[in-house]
Amino acid sequence: MIRVSQLVKYYNGLKALEDVSFHVREGEIFGLLGPNGAGKTTLVGILTTEIKPTHGTARIKGIDVVNDPLAVKHLIGVVPQHRSLDRKLTARENMLVMARAYGIKNPRKRAGDLLSLVGLADRAEGGIREYSGGMLQKLLVARALIHDPKILFLDEPTLGLDPQARIAIWEEILRLKDEGKTMILTTHYMEEADRLCDRVAIMNQGKIVKEGTPENLKKGLKVYGLHSREPTLEDVFINLTGGRLK
Numbered sequence: 001m002i003r004v005s006q007l008v009k010y011y012n013g014l015k016a017l018e019d020v021s022f023h024v025r026e027g028e029i030f031g032l033l034g035p036n037g038a039g040k041t042t043l044v045g046i047l048t049t050e051i052k053p054t055h056g057t058a059r060i061k062g063i064d065v066v067n068d069p070l071a072v073k074h075l076i077g078v079v080p081q082h083r084s085l086d087r088k089l090t091a092r093e094n095m096l097v098m099a100r101a102y103g104i105k106n107p108r109k110r111a112g113d114l115l116s117l118v119g120l121a122d123r124a125e126g127g128i129r130e131y132s133g134g135m136l137q138k139l140l141v142a143r144a145l146i147h148d149p150k151i152l153f154l155d156e157p158t159l160g161l162d163p164q165a166r167i168a169i170w171e172e173i174l175r176l177k178d179e180g181k182t183m184i185l186t187t188h189y190m191e192e193a194d195r196l197c198d199r200v201a202i203m204n205q206g207k208i209v210k211e212g213t214p215e216n217l218k219k220g221l222k223v224y225g226l227h228s229r230e231p232t233l234e235d236v237f238i239n240l241t242g243g244r245l246k
C-alpha cells in the first residue's frame with residue numbers, strides 16, 4: 001500500500017530525514033516512533049503530499065506522491081498533529097467544509113453518520129470552543145474519514161489526552177483496523193505503539209534505527225541480556241535513542 005524509498009529531506013541546511021525506506025502492507029497499522037525532532041511529522045508530510053522531499057520516492061498504491069498529489073489525496077485521510085479546525089464553526093460545519101472540498105454527495109448525511117460513529121452526534125451543533133482535547137481529536141478522525149479513504153495517517157493522535165480519552169481514540173483506531181483501513185501512526189508513547197501497531201519503525205535524528213514487530217523488537221533486546229525482567233517497547237526505544245523520550 002505504501003512504499004518509501006531512500007527519502008531525504010533538508011530544510012535549508014538542516015537534514016530532517018536521511019535515507020528513509022520502508023513499506024506498509026494493506027490492513028496494517030505501522031508505527032513511526034521517535035523523540036521530538038526525529039522527523040516523524042516531516043515524513044508524514046511527504047507521504048500526505050504537503051511537503052516535497054529533497055531526494056527519494058514515496059508511492060501510495062503505486063502512485064507517486066510528488067507526481068500525482070491529487071490522486072494520492074483521494075486515497076488517504078489525514079489526522080494532522082496541529083488541530084486544524086475552525087473554532088468559530090460547529091462540529092457539523094467543520095465536517096461540511098471538508099465534505100465540500102471533496103465534493104461528497106449528500107454531505108449532510110455523511111457528516112451526520114461520521115459524527116455518530118465517533119460519538120459526537122449529540123454535540124454536533126455546538127461550537128467546538130467548548131470541546132475537550134479528546135473530542136477535538138475524535139472530530140479530526142471523523143473529518144479524515146469524509147471521503148472513505150483506504151489509508152489513514154494519524155500524527156500523534158493522543159498527544160496530551162487524559163488516559164480515558166486516549167483509550168477512546170485507541171478503540172476508534174482498532175475499529176478502523178477491523179474495517180480494513182491501512183494506517184500510519186506516529187507517537188512517542190511506547191505503550192500506544194505496543195498495543196496498536198503490527199510493525200513499528202523507530203526513528204532518531206532523521207533515520208530509521210530499527211524496524212520490526214513490537215514482539216520481535218522486545219525479544220531482540222532480551223537476547224542481549226540487558227534486563228532481568230521482560231523488556232517493554234519503551235526499553236527498546238530508550239536503548240536505541242539514548243534515553244531521549246521526548
Ligand SMILES: Nc1ncnc2c1ncn2[C@@H]1O[C@H](COP(=O)(O)OP(=O)(O)O)[C@@H](O)[C@H]1O
Pocket residue numbers: 011014015016034035036037038039040041042043
Ligand atoms: N518547516 C521547517 N523548517 C525548518 N526545520 C523544520 C521544519 N519542520 C521541521 N523542521 C526540523 O526538522 C526536524 C524534524 O522535525 P519533525 O519532522 O517535526 O519531527 P517530529 O515530528 O519527529 O518531532 C527537526 O529538527 C525540526 O526542527
Ligand SMILES: [Mg+2]
Pocket residue numbers: 040041042081156
Ligand atoms: Mg511531529
